Amino acid sequence: MNSTPNMIKPLLYSWCFPNTTNLVQFPWSFSNLVEVDAQSDDKFLRSRISFTCNELLNLKNLEKLHMVGVNEMITLVEEVFEVVERKNADENLETQSVVVFEKLKNVILENLFNLSHIWKTNRWIVLSFPNLTTVSVTACPLLGHVFTCCMVGSLLQLQELHISDCEKMDVIVKQVEGSEARLAKVVFPCLKSITLHNLPNVKGFCLGKEDFLWPSLDTLEIKDCPKVTVFTCGQSTTPELKLINATFGLCHATEDPNSFIRTKQEEFYISLYNEMSYENFDVSV
Template sequence: MLKELTVKECDVLLNIFSPFLLGVFQRLEKLKVTDCASLEEVFQLQVQGLDIEETYEVHSQLREVNLVRLPKLKHVWTKHRKGNISFENLQDVFILECGSLKTLFPFSIAKALHQLERLRINRCGLEQIVSKSVEDSDEREICFAFNQLSFLRLWYLPNLTCLYPGMHRTTWPALKQLKISGCGRIKIFGHEESEIPHPLFVIEKV
């Protein structure tokens, strides 16, 4: 029945949720992880190359995630392909000073973020917000529908180049506040006929 979990200054911890604990914490709604010097993964979805989705089905109630000053964090979620594990109730994600984090969402999680309302990423090593799907091909266009997202802040992400590296479309019908600073490599606006690869917003759709 645990709904809120705070993990702070656990410097030996490598991951928070091993695969066998995901089902135990299905009712968790709020997670905050701060100042864990060795943490590499939050949700470990693979063990020795084996995908746990073949035997586990988890529909997380997690609504809020705060990850702060985790210098060795490489994955919030390890990549996974099937739909047995979902985090579709996420509403608020805040990431601060995670220098080793290159991507935030695996493709399989990002395509179901229909409830996400606030996304704030500050001072991280992020290169892409969503990692490339192993099932993706350049011929198949993908749509990310951020139908509830009203607040987006990308703050001092010097390595960020795109939302997603493959062919894709995005919809942001509820967006009210957009704050971007110190993200010199990302193209914020483009149009459908432009040669700008993977702009964050297509002008015709804004």
């Protein structure tokens, strides 16, 4: 494996995996790991789980995760950060563990054809990302959601969120079944840009009852997401959002995103219905 020391932070390393041996064989390196850049037919992408539950605590220095697959037959990653369920004997325990990724700033995932979970969360284990600033997920057709409600409270530094070409995804933030960690209001203080492109089954950003506050959001793009009928089921407050770039055009955000989406979707489909009716009328005549 080829490793190069990080000159700013001695003893910390950035790792690239051009056709190299799977990182899982080198657990001693995790505590020094700063950057993972796995691309093409890299053997790192041939493991079903990228980082097992036992390895998560050693990723304290990880700052960037970049994984790009190229071939469905050899890109086998199903889960990036593994969180396991407790055994039946432990189900009555009420203690909850929080695994904090203090330094992780960037997560970029592309063409991971078998990916079903990025970071699975349950009622006993929650992953926290207090310094995560950028998340980009593209062409992960089996991925059902990006975040869970249990973890969004830690995303205080998130600035950019880009999700595109994920066929199975039905929501961006998912409720965790059986979780009692419900927030009355979710705040994304630094999130400035949300881009949702070509998500044919997405119904909304979050379908829970929480209210959302987006004090910095000034860019919202929702294109080719035909099943979106609401942004959030709870109230969304976006004081800085002036324009919304949607499939039906660039529009002024004169209302909250929920009202805007409902109104514009209705207008768009009424217009489409009228056009189709007019064309059918012309043909029959």
